[in-house]
Amino acid sequence: MKPRYDVVICGASIAGCTAATLYARRGARVALVERRADPAAYKVLCTHFIQPCGQPVLSELGLIGELEAAGAVRNAAHYWTRWGWIRPGADGRSLPYGYNVRRETLDPMLRRLAAGTPGVDLLLGHTVQRLLTGEGGTTGVVTEGPDGPRELRARLVVGADGRDSTVAKLAGLPAKEAGNGRFSYFAQFRGLPRPDGDTTYAWFREPDVAYAMPNDDDVTVIAVIPSAERLAEFRDDLPGAYRRFVASLPNAPSLYGAEQVSKIIGTVHYPLVSRAPVGDGLALIGDAALTSDPLWGVGCGWALQSAQWLVEATAEAVQGLGSLPRALTRYRRKHRSRLHGHQHLISDYAGARPFNPIERLMFSAAARDAGMAEHMHLFGSRLTRVRDFLSPVAMARAAAVNLRHKRHPRPELVPTHRV
Ligand SMILES: Cc1cc2nc3c(=O)[nH]c(=O)nc-3n(C[C@H](O)[C@H](O)[C@H](O)COP(=O)(O)OP(=O)(O)OC[C@H]3O[C@@H](n4cnc5c(N)ncnc54)[C@H](O)[C@@H]3O)c2cc1C
Known part of the structure; x- marks a missing residue:
């Protein structure tokens, strides 16, 4: 039947x-x-944060117009690293985007x-x-x-x-x-200043990570993702530990003028x-x-x-x-x-370790060179496969960028304002 x-x-x-x-x-x-x-x-x-790899599916569903009418933010991210900010697209090239909604x-x-x-x-x-x-x-x-x-x-x-x-x-x-060696907490804020428009900021502090992500309805999500070693501090005083963590970020977003419109929620075992x-x-x-x-x-x-x-x-x-x-x-x-x-x-990095030599090579080069920043963006967007991200040509290019930087150091493009 x-x-x-x-x-x-x-x-x-x-x-x-x-x-x-x-x-x-x-x-x-x-x-x-x-x-x-x-x-x-x-x-x-x-x-x-919906990565650009999801955008063609949203497009096939026919939802782009409705999403944008609802205030979904086209996402573009900048990443803080110990070598400075990685700013894909800062050279004016338009890059694939997804949505923060x-x-x-x-x-x-x-x-x-x-x-x-x-x-x-x-x-x-x-x-x-x-x-x-x-x-x-x-x-x-x-x-x-x-x-x-x-x-x-x-x-x-x-x-x-x-x-x-x-x-x-x-x-x-x-x-x-x-296993996941980090835990995460996040909250939503309305009215947080957006000095660079709708840019998302990520901080890679090795091993801790944080994000500030502007969304629809003037809401910015701020997520902190520390290594498990810091869990006791968050268990003792969640609001205090969360705010201290955010305030310690380079070019930290200022939470004081903004209204917190959600509880701080998260997960400690994921x-x-x-x-x-x-x-x-x-x-x-x-x-x-x-x-x-x-x-x-x-x-x-x-x-x-x-x-x-x-x-x-x-x-x-x-x-x-x-x-x-x-x-x-x-x-x-x-x-x-x-x-x-x-x-x-991703599983390997979830061990909450600092960057390994290959990650140091790729992240440092991306902070110093627009082409490498774009390469990093396409990988993080999950539009590039691992084998292409880490191809011999890409790694040689990263090494050349770093060698050039060693010979002729350039001042980093580090914003001086809060993000
Ligand atoms: C802290 C945190 C932050 C995250 N941030 C991001 C981010 O920024 N960007 C991103 O891309 N991803 C993020 N994710 C991951 C993202 O939330 C998930 O990958 C996504 O929701 C998966 O969608 P899904 O449809 O597969 O499953 P889900 O969204 O989990 O949906 C499962 C559905 O199945 C239903 N269901 C379950 N059991 C039954 C049952 N027995 N019978 C009937 N229905 C059932 C549930 O009610 C639910 O509606 C985050 C996850 C966490 C934990």
Whole structure:
């Protein structure tokens, strides 16, 4: 018997809503299941810097106009390092950008889009509790909702249910965890001066990190990401430790004239998790497949991208045209080839160590040379693969920049004002 749906997607956040919209536009019948009942629900624990790698997906969704009308900020970041500020684009070249937009703006927008796309049934207040299995593997899910349990059958079940993915656990998909030697706290401020327009600032203080990120509605998110050694200080006096940390940053943003409009929230234990992104009749996208270190602000972009890759690989197969196992293999390969190298480097840096020699080479050169700053920007945007970022040509160029700097030192472009 033909199942009622082609795809059941568990989780209606960034990854799930994106996949539901793109599947339905390609003709698939989609059940989009979300445990939270409120259509305006959003993820609170996120600083929502959406890397440029996510921009083409937002564009395919047709959301750019609506995002910009809602005040989403085109992001461009400057990075403080011990060699001075890295300022990609300071030479006037226009660079790819993503958006800084609060999740309370973004998540309901994505959910409205999915719910309004013909072919998507959005089931709010339904929690996935069990998988249904048959000969070909997973054949659907059982949800618990306002009207009791419900069976939803489909050719493909997609876990878009975040880092603690119930779907992955129920399917027994293996997970690999890597420790995180830093913790993070952040708060939102309104009315913080923006002397350089909408620039995001990052501080790499080795091993501690911090960000100031302007967003929609004149809100700036300030995140501090110290090494675990400083946890006791934050546990003793969170507001005091947070403000002292911010005040100690070079060219620190001044919090005194600004209104703090959120609590200081964060996470003190956030291991990185990678899972096999496919099983029989089952796929994972977004954080369910790969949860990275919040320090690099990649999760939202990768949630958008992995949703798009899955739909591109499987939209025909879920409608009975072609082999689903082969389509899932294509998705698995793409996911691995695009994200594995990045996650490997990110996991290594999550140990809260100072920069290693290669990082010192690349970051110092980027502070001294506009071309290297652009190279760094494209890598941080996750538009460049690791092998291209660290190619012999790129490393030789970085070495040449540093040699030139040693012979003819230039004063650094360090802003003297607060950022
Ligand atoms: C402190 C912090 C800061 C971060 N900052 C950034 C940043 O600046 N930039 C960035 O790109 N990323 C950031 N991230 C990561 C980012 O938040 C995630 O990568 C992103 O939300 C992943 O989206 P997702 O759709 O995969 O999962 P989620 O957004 O986690 O959504 C999962 C959805 O599944 C639903 N769900 C869960 N279980 C069930 C179930 N059993 N049944 C039905 N529904 C279910 C949930 O209710 C939720 O709606 C940050 C993360 C943290 C912790």
